[in-house]
Amino acid sequence: MAQTNLAKKNRTRELLVALLPVAALLVLFGALCLTVNLKGYRLDMYLKIVFNEGVVLAVVATGAIFIYSLGSFDISLGASTLFSAAIGVMVYNSTQSLPLMICTIFGVAIGCSLLSSVLASVFHIPVFVTTVAMMSVLSAVAAQIITANGGALGGIGIPATVVAPLDNVPFKLIALLVFTLICVFVFDFTKIGRRLKFLGSNPVCAKLSGIKVNVYAIVAFVMAGLGVGLGAFLTLVYTPSVTPTTAGSIGMNILVAIVFGGMPISGGSRSRIYAALVGGFSYILLNNILKIVIDSGAGYGISQIVSAVFFLAVVYVTSMNYRTKLLPR
Amino acid sequence: MEPILTMKHIRKTFSSTVALGDVSLELWPGEVRGLIGENGSGKSTISSIAAGMQKPDSGEMIFQGQPWAPKSMIDALHRGIGMIVQESGTISGVTVAENIFLAELDQFKRFGVIDRRAMNRKADEALAGIGVKDVQGSTPLAALDFQARKLVEIAKVVMKQPQILVVDETTTALSQTGRDILYDVIKRFRSEGRAVLFISHDLEEIMDVCDTLTVLRDGARIRDFKKEEFEPDAIRTSMIGRELQGDYYRSDFTPSRLEEIALKARHLQSGGALKDVSIDFHKGEIVGIGGLSHCGMHSLGKVLFGAEKPESGSVTTADGTKITNETVAMKHGIGYVAKDRDVESLALNTSIRDNIAIAGMERYALGNFLVTNAKEKPYVDRQIESLSIKCAGRDQLVSQLSGGNKQKVVFGKWIGRGSEILILDCPTRGVDIGVKKAMYELMTSLKKEGKAIIMISEELPELMGMADRLIIMKDGVVMKEFPRSESLSDAEIIKYMI
Numbered sequence: 092m093a094q095t096n097l098a099k100k101n102r103t104r105e106l107l108v109a110l111l112p113v114a115a116l117l118v119l120f121g122a123l124c125l126t127v128n129l130k131g132y133r134l135d136m137y138l139k140i141v142f143n144e145g146v147v148l149a150v151v152a153t154g155a156i157f158i159y160s161l162g163s164f165d166i167s168l169g170a171s172t173l174f175s176a177a178i179g180v181m182v183y184n185s186t187q188s189l190p191l192m193i194c195t196i197f198g199v200a201i202g203c204s205l206l207s208s209v210l211a212s213v214f215h216i217p218v219f220v221t222t223v224a225m226m227s228v229l230s231a232v233a234a235q236i237i238t239a240n241g242g243a244l245g246g247i248g249i250p251a252t253v254v255a256p257l258d259n260v261p262f263k264l265i266a267l268l269v270f271t272l273i274c275v276f277v278f279d280f281t282k283i284g285r286r287l288k289f290l291g292s293n294p295v296c297a298k299l300s301g302i303k304v305n306v307y308a309i310v311a312f313v314m315a316g317l318g319v320g321l322g323a324f325l326t327l328v329y330t331p332s333v334t335p336t337t338a339g340s341i342g343m344n345i346l347v348a349i350v351f352g353g354m355p356i357s358g359g360s361r362s363r364i365y366a367a368l369v370g371g372f373s374y375i376l377l378n379n380i381l382k383i384v385i386d387s388g389a390g391y392g393i394s395q396i397v398s399a400v401f402f403l404a405v406v407y408v409t410s411m412n413y414r415t416k417l418l419p420r
Numbered sequence: 421m422e423p424i425l426t427m428k429h430i431r432k433t434f435s436s437t438v439a440l441g442d443v444s445l446e447l448w449p450g451e452v453r454g455l456i457g458e459n460g461s462g463k464s465t466i467s468s469i470a471a472g473m474q475k476p477d478s479g480e481m482i483f484q485g486q487p488w489a490p491k492s493m494i495d496a497l498h499r500g501i502g503m504i505v506q507e508s509g510t511i512s513g514v515t516v517a518e519n520i521f522l523a524e525l526d527q528f529k530r531f532g533v534i535d536r537r538a539m540n541r542k543a544d545e546a547l548a549g550i551g552v553k554d555v556q557g558s559t560p561l562a563a564l565d566f567q568a569r570k571l572v573e574i575a576k577v578v579m580k581q582p583q584i585l586v587v588d589e590t591t592t593a594l595s596q597t598g599r600d601i602l603y604d605v606i607k608r609f610r611s612e613g614r615a616v617l618f619i620s621h622d623l624e625e626i627m628d629v630c631d632t633l634t635v636l637r638d639g640a641r642i643r644d645f646k647k648e649e650f651e652p653d654a655i656r657t658s659m660i661g662r663e664l665q666g667d668y669y670r671s672d673f674t675p676s677r678l679e680e681i682a683l684k685a686r687h688l689q690s691g692g693a694l695k696d697v698s699i700d701f702h703k704g705e706i707v708g709i710g711g712l713s714h715c716g717m718h719s720l721g722k723v724l725f726g727a728e729k730p731e732s733g734s735v736t737t738a739d740g741t742k743i744t745n746e747t748v749a750m751k752h753g754i755g756y757v758a759k760d761r762d763v764e765s766l767a768l769n770t771s772i773r774d775n776i777a778i779a780g781m782e783r784y785a786l787g788n789f790l791v792t793n794a795k796e797k798p799y800v801d802r803q804i805e806s807l808s809i810k811c812a813g814r815d816q817l818v819s820q821l822s823g824g825n826k827q828k829v830v831f832g833k834w835i836g837r838g839s840e841i842l843i844l845d846c847p848t849r850g851v852d853i854g855v856k857k858a859m860y861e862l863m864t865s866l867k868k869e870g871k872a873i874i875m876i877s878e879e880l881p882e883l884m885g886m887a888d889r890l891i892i893m894k895d896g897v898v899m900k901e902f903p904r905s906e907s908l909s910d911a912e913i914i915k916y917m918i
Contacts, residue, residue, distance in 0.1 A: 281789055282781050289778045292767035299727055299764050300779045300833070301750040360770040 112353035112369045119376040126383050137383075141375050143329045146263045147172075147322045147338070149371030152345045152352075153274050154318015156367050157311040159349055160278075161291045162358035163218045165207060165312070167226035168319055169341030174229040175200040175323040176333045177236050183249045192249070196327075197320035203229060204316030205309065212305040226342060234335040241334075248332030257328045267368075270321055275364045277314065287311055291358030347402050348374040356406065377401065422485065423448050424583055424615050425470060425501070430479035432465050434820050439465040440476070441639040447584060452606055452616040454630035456623070457659055458852040459824030460810055461636040463619045464506065467586045470617070471503035472496030484583065494523050502577035503586035506619075506823070506850060510561055510569045517543035517557035520576045546579040547572070551601045566760075567598050567713065578605055585609055586617045589823075591625060592850050595713055595878075603629060621852050623652055635659055660854050668857040669885025670864055675904035677705030677888055681738055682841050682872035683754070685724060688733035693719035695896040697733070701841065706863060706873040708887025710880060711917050716896035717876045718759055721845040724874065725749045725756040737841075750779065752841075755834030759845040759876075761823075765830040768819040772811055773800045775818050775829050780837035803832030808858065824855035831862065842866065845876045860886055880910055892916040 123141065127134045151168055158165050179196035183189065203225065210221040241247045257263075278284035290297040290307055298304055326338055345367075346356070352370025355361050377398060385393050423446040432440040440462045447453055455463040469476050472490030481488035483500065490496035493503060510519045517540045521528065528539040536558075543557025552571050561569060570593045577585065587606070591599050606629060609616050620626045626633065633645040635658040643658045680703045688697040693716040701707055709717045722728040724735050726749040735743040737752045749756070758764035766775055777796055782788050784795035800814045807828040811821060818829055827847070834842060844863075848856045863873055863886060877883050883890055890902040892913060899916040902908055 280791055282785055282791060283789075285774070285781065285791055286778070289767055289770065289774060292770040292774075293763075295764055296767050297778070299725075299746055299756060299758060301747045302778075303747060360767070360774050 109353065112351065112366070112373065115351070116369050116373045116376070119373055119380065123376050123380050123383075126380050130383055132383065137379060141372070141379055142260065142263070144379075145372040145375040146267050147325050147329070148341065148344055148348055148375060149368050150267055150270055150325060151318045151322035151341055152348050152367035152371045153271055153364060154315040154321075155345045156274065156278070156349065156354070156362060156364055157284075157287060157314040158218075159354065159356070160287050160358045160362035161308060161311055162294075162356075163211075163291075163308075163311075164346060164356075165204075165218065165222045165315060166342040166346075167203070167207060167222040167229060168315065168345060169338045169343070170226040170229035170233070171200055171203040171316075171319045172323045172326065172338035172341055173333065173335075174203060174233040175320060176326055176337060177233045177247065179323065179327060180247050180249055180333055181236065181240065183253070184247070189253060193324055196323050197317065200320035200323060201313055201316035204312040204319065208309045208312030212308040230335070230339075233333075237333060237335050246332045246334035246337075249327065251331045254328045254331055263325060263328070266321060266325065270318070271364060271368060274314065274318075278362075278364050283307070283310055288358075288360045288362055291362065292360050344374060345371075347398055350402055350405050351377075374398070421449065423482075424484060425488070426482040427466065427470060428480045428482075430466060430469060430476045430481070432462075432469065432474070432476050438639050440469075442479075443636070443639065443641050445634065445641070447615045447617060449613045449615060450610050451632060452610055452618055452630045454626040454633040455617060455619045455636060456621075456626055456633060456655065457636035457642075458822075458854045460638070460822030461659075461852075462639040463636055464588055464822075465639075466636070467503065467588055467617050467619060468505075470496075470584070471501050471586045473503065473505075497577065497580050497582060500583040501586065502580055502582035502584070504570070504573050504577055504588065504590045506589040506592075509573045512562045514561060515540075515557065516547075516555060516559050516561055516564070516572050519561055519572055520546055520557070520579070543575075546575040550575050550578050550605055565714070566593050567595055570594060571598060571601060574602060574605065582614070584615045584617065586619075588619045589621065589850055591620055591622065599625075621850065621856075623655060623853070627652070627655075637661055656853060659852070668853070668860055669882070670860070673904060673906040675705075675888040677702040678870055683724065683738075683743075683874075684734075684736045685720075686734050686736070688720070688723055688730045688735070690716075690719055690723060690728065690730045690896075692716075693896050694723065694730065694733075697893075697896070697898055699891060699898065701872045701874055703840075703872050704867055704870045705888045706867050706875055706886055708883035708890040709874065709876045709893065710878070710883045710890060710913070711893040711899075713878060715893040715917070717893050718845055719896075720893070721756065721759075721843050721874070721876045725754055725843055727756065750837075753839055754841045754843065755779070755837070755839030756843045757827075757830050757834060757845060757847055759849065761826060761830060761849070765833075766818050766826060769817060771815045772804065772809065772818055772821070772829055773797075773814040776800045776803050776814075776832045776836055779833045783837055799836060800832075803829075803836045807832050807835075807862075824851040827851050827855065827859070831859070835862075835866070839871070841872045841874070843874045843876070846878060847875065848877075848879070848882060856882075880913060884908055884910075884913070894918075 123137065124134060127137050151172060155165060155168055175196045178199045179192045182195040183192040207221050207225050210216050211218045237247050286302050287307055290302055290304060294304060348370035349366050350356055350370065351373045352366030354363055354366035381393065381397055425447040427445040430440050430443045443462060443466055445466060455467065457463050468474055472493045472495055490499060520543045521539055525534055528535045540557035547555055552575060555564065555568050555571065570590060591602060594602065606616050618626065618630055627650045631647050633650065633655065635642045635655065637659060645655060681700050682703045683701040685697055685699045688694045697720060709720065711717050719728060723730050726743040726745040737743065741748065741752055743749045762768055777800055780799065781791055784799050785791050797814065804811065804814060809828045809832065810825050818826055848859055867873060875886060888904050891898055892900045894917060902913065
């Protein structure tokens, strides 16, 4: 009886811990509304900004969960988003074809991810090294393309009318939901997802359980590539032009967002797709609140510091929660 | 005379598991007290609380007349209680000396730079202090085997001259030479009026080494035995709570097997570990493979499963398929229970469900792709039930289970998927007699079902007790094959091992 009560109590505690990120998201949402009202700004405008920025971050982060579940990470996702969008713009401007542009964006994004994963898994180069190299290369190439084709404008773009019909909440929400559902399905209800999580928990044991480590690492990067592709397309829908700074900070923001969403950075079986959604929007809300509150040129720097403090606090709390559950052997 | 350590009404829970209900324990100067009990009885928990690895939920501790609440294992060691843990307690990427002085590197700093020569010299002294001469402080830890690493841990703790030494199932990792070193350390503690808390599943060993014995069961102190009261059956009965007499191996002494060959190893060559090894494994047969720890038997297990590639030679199944990797092995019904359970066989921070399901998904995944709760939960529950895994539920983390129950999860993982050939490397390492008995019964029933079982073990009695055929290896070579026989003696086998 005591055992049952204890189990019940623990399940309740675990549920509450799991719900903390959602509670934090709601608190941040309330805080944004309050801050905007106190400052006398337009709430609808800020909600639109948060939504548009949040959708892109959440989509790319959702794909990235597959990589993070392996206990790995890809810092080049922002550069990859920029590169895919830039190539997409070039293709549209050459062909005037929206479907071809979309296919190109996805193709390039998946190609970039594949290249990272092949370098990492087939040639046994640490993921950190390959993704840092990819980030530098992709950013440089994209900047070169943009500078060479953008001239004095400092950016390249497609006519706003091409994507204007898609620049609305329902379309973006559907895109986000469909992609999230696909990811949840693959992650939680297929052998692929279950094996990825196990691989993140213990790669040695996973290999000795018949999981082909390299194959699954490549699958994870391909899924992340899909997220990058969709993120790049949604970026173009929101702002139909690309500059060398577009999506520049996404790579690092994903890491922070995923941790905000309650996923351990070590990956493994506690990886959750919703962490990307919750964390993505939480991060954007926090950023916008800080921008409004600080309201100065130093705002960006301070908001980064506050985000970093939040990040460390969340990592500490989650690791404490995990440590207290360990038996001595 | 006052006890060195008094633990009163200690209670500890992990999630929904009550590891210790209300346990009190005393340790007297010059006493070597054994702690014995089934896996999950609370032995490691109570000793790790004393040694500062974790804090009790409630209760009181007094050490040398003062309240005792160490902040960490290092704090406890510095203040007088040191512990040698069951699993690996060393760090691979650094040297032996760096492992020994990990938290105290500052003492070797000269003008901000660590004097490695002095540190290595001090480490050599610490090792020599327990009688280890063939391991040097400057050696990278990765170059040492599991036993040598354990000896490094022992040196590290003993060097601090603790008043109490906690030895948690350490001897399972040691050969006789290593055990003798540890026994000498224990004798020294006794003669110097210090105390030892000794945990082991080896009843013979614990009766030999200890002066007193405390039996724990399900987180409660059941009974104390003085040396003159030591009697194996009485101790076993206290441990398990029911009568368990005699041995628990196979009662028959006639070797038997089916004619059909399940797995063939031909001319396996793998560095120094395997030299021209050729063995046929039959269906319905338990083949025991024994020898000293470095004889090559553990490598053979990995090569048979495709986890290690031999330089030459082959492993083929009955249908002629060559085993080239783990995936091919599993497709052909081979399962592998690794020796290093916590690293190679389990993902500790993952649930029982995930650990059991991971190897068997193709058994129930729709279209070999879609995994549903409706199919997976009953699959996992069947293994939990049939192997009597003591747990709070399928979603409990494996790290929260005792050693024996962890091993049952590993068995469930491979048996659940219907493995026809089971390679078991030290299957009963660190498990209590109750679980051992259950595993031997399981092996016997799998044999009856026609499955081929390859049991690699460092324990001669279990090899002799269970195997239809016993293969002894030395320096990578098959030295001798013994058929099962009542007249087979240890002495006869050992001469081929050494």
